[in-house]
Amino acid sequence: MKEPTLKFPVTCPSCALQSFTEISIAVVANALLTERNIRLYASCHDIYWTATFIEREQLRKTLSSMKFETRRAVVQLASSQTRYALRKSDCH
Numbered sequence: 001m002k003e004p005t006l007k008f009p010v011t012c013p014s015c016a017l018q019s020f021t022e023i024s025i026a027v028v029a030n031a032l033l034t035e036r037n038i039r040l041y042a043s044c045h046d047i048y049w050t051a052t053f054i055e056r057e058q059l060r061k062t063l064s065s066m067k068f069e070t071r072r073a074v075v076q077l078a079s080s081q082t083r084y085a086l087r088k089s090d091c092h
């Protein structure tokens with residue numbers, strides 16, 4: 001099963017170009033719950049950074065506006081896959 005992701009609009013810290021980053025829903029949901037950092041990515045400069053408070057709030061709104069079925073899947077995924085997904089994203 002492919003891990004569900006969401007597309008989130010980000011602004012590159014280097015050039016301010018707007019783009020979309022694809023990020024694991026399970027990682028975002030778990031990070032918001034546990035106050036962990038969320039890593040965002042801009043392809044134009046191949047750069048990673050930690051989501052700011054404002055970006056976290058935007059992610060929270062994006063998640064809460066999703067359909068119930070998606071959120072139920074998130075709860076199941078958050079417990080089983082987040083540790084692996086976080087470790088994977090730390091490798092960049």
Ligand SMILES: [Zn+2]
Nearest residue numbers: 012015044045
């Ligand atoms: Zn850039």
